[in-house]
Amino acid sequence: MNLNLSMWYQAGVFFILALVTAKFIWPPVIGAIDERMKKIADGLAAADRGRAEMQAAEKRVQAELAGARDEGQKRIVDAEKRAQLIIEEAKNTASAEAARILAAAKAEADNQVTKAREELRDQVATLAVKGAEQILKREVNASAHADLLNQLKIEL
Template sequence: MNINATLFAQAIVFAILVWFTMKFVWPPITKALDERAQKIAEGLAAAEKAKTELAVASKRIEDALAQSRNEAAARLADAERRAQAIIEEAKARAAEEAARIVAAAQAEAQQQVVQAREALREQVALLAVKGAEQILRREVDARAHADMLERLKAEL
């Protein structure tokens, strides 16, 4: 056999193999590689989009949390103001009630003083009547009686 013919035959077989590979084997491989590259690119794009959306969502969450904190602080401040107003109102009502009770107690004490004076006057009047009765039983002396009555008037 001739080495040139063998080399020529091997070159033809190689060319047929290259043609067959390029015609039937290479297109599905390139198609699969292209699809794979496209899927990877889509995955990377989706990951980038998700990363951007995550950043946006995180920002919205931070804003919502800050707003919630501000609202909570405002509600607490409002509650504290309400509590202070209620406390002040209760203090005012308690002061009014205390003043009313003190006034009622003073009025009652004044009534008791008046009643005690009336009772004392009645007792003094009874004593005066008893004293006059005893005086009249003993003796009738106008001057002594007048002095005694004057002293009783002064005591009353």
């Protein structure tokens, strides 16, 4: 066997094997590798987008929470103001009602005092007439002496 001829055969077989490998084996392997690289790149990009979206969502949530806190504080302040207004209104209403009741009671008391004075005047006039009867030992006619009795009431 000739060493040169054997090397040429081996070189030919190697060249044919390289062509077959380049034509039939490498394209699916390279395609699978490219596909895998694309999937990995897409996954990393999706992870980056997800992270960015998560950060944006977190910022929106923080803004919403801050807005909700502010709104809650405003509502609490408004409720406190309204409670104070209701309390003040109730106090004013109670004061007005107390003043009205006091004025009505005072008017009623004044009416009763006036009525009692009138009754006392009538009683004193009657007693005066009875006293005069006793002194004079005769009956005094109330209708005949009405002017005298009215004058006596006025003086008392």
